[in-house]
Amino acid sequence: MDEGLRERKKRETRERISDMAMGLFLSRGFDNVTVAEVARAADVSVNTVFNYFPAKEDLFLDRQDQVESMPVEVARGRAPGESVVRAFRRDFLDALKTRDWRYGLNEGGDVFAGMVAGSPALRARMSELHLRRETLLAAALAEDADADDDDLTPRLVAAHLLNTTRLLSDYAMRRMLAGEAWETIGPDLRTQAGRAFDLLESGLGDQFRPPDSAAPPRTRKNSP
Incomplete structure (x- = not known):
């Protein structure tokens, strides 16, 4: 299904915020950058940043x-x-x-x-x-x-x-x-x-090696 206009705008906004944040982190260090500064650089509100990234660390770990x-x-x-x-x-x-x-x-x-x-x-x-x-x-x-x-x-x-x-x-x-x-x-x-x-x-060794062919599941000891 093709990406709708709303979804595309949300994706682009998220990517812009992430890119701006990473640029600031790279130039000044993670601990020296505030979320407010990221918001200004991305031309969005602080609330918008938190809508996409619940915590500042999420801006860095966007994957x-x-x-x-x-x-x-x-x-x-x-x-x-x-x-x-x-x-x-x-x-x-x-x-x-x-x-x-x-x-x-x-x-x-x-x-x-x-x-x-x-x-x-x-x-x-x-x-x-x-x-x-x-x-x-x-x-x-x-x-x-x-x-x-x-x-x-x-x-x-x-x-x-x-x-x-x-x-x-x-x-x-x-x-x-x-x-x-x-x-x-x-x-x-x-x-x-x-x-x-x-x-x-x-x-x-062979821990968690799938069988070469399907085998019946074993019964768990604590199963009813």
């Missing part, structure tokens, strides 16, 4: 809904017989090859990381975001496997997977912030990623 849902999409998109570890390995290496933004490996990702590191408010918000991602992934894994409510395995697997990808991204960010060229960082990151996912696979 947070996508970021939260991505791990679930990776897990749900695994091929028949593919373990969840292999799915995340494949997805991370694809992002590394294409320098996609989803793991912060894109050009300019170091600027984003530097701004987060320099702002207590953004660091706190990122911690909340990481926890939310882990919770959503664990819930998806538990649902797919019909895991018992008291089974910690989905949460443990989710934590290991997301901590691994986060640490790999942090490794790249530290070197990018130090001024190293991607031509040097990229091959080293691929080696580190291979080792990391090998460790995960040796420990987690």
Whole structure:
């Protein structure tokens, strides 16, 4: 369905506010910019800003809904017989090859990381975001496997997977912030990623690997 005029105007307003906010954050730092200043730069009211972005941190993390849902999409998109570890390995290496933004490996990702590191408010918000991602992934894994409510395995697997990808991204960010060229960082990151996912696979093995063919669901112990 074609985008209606009202929807297009709302999208354009949101994009203008986001663009103006990011420009101010980049030039002056997140903590040194007020929402009122963003509103003036975007030629809207403060109330309009909050209609689109409930908190100042949302202006910076305007893709947070996508970021939260991505791990679930990776897990749900695994091929028949593919373990969840292999799915995340494949997805991370694809992002590394294409320098996609989803793991912060894109050009300019170091600027984003530097701004987060320099702002207590953004660091706190990122911690909340990481926890939310882990919770959503664990819930998806538990649902797919019909895991018992008291089974910690989905949460443990989710934590290991997301901590691994986060640490790999942090490794790249530290070197990018130090001024190293991607031509040097990229091959080293691929080696580190291979080792990391090998460790995960040796420990987690075939946890949450979909069957090659459909199988009847198992009965949960606490089901009525």
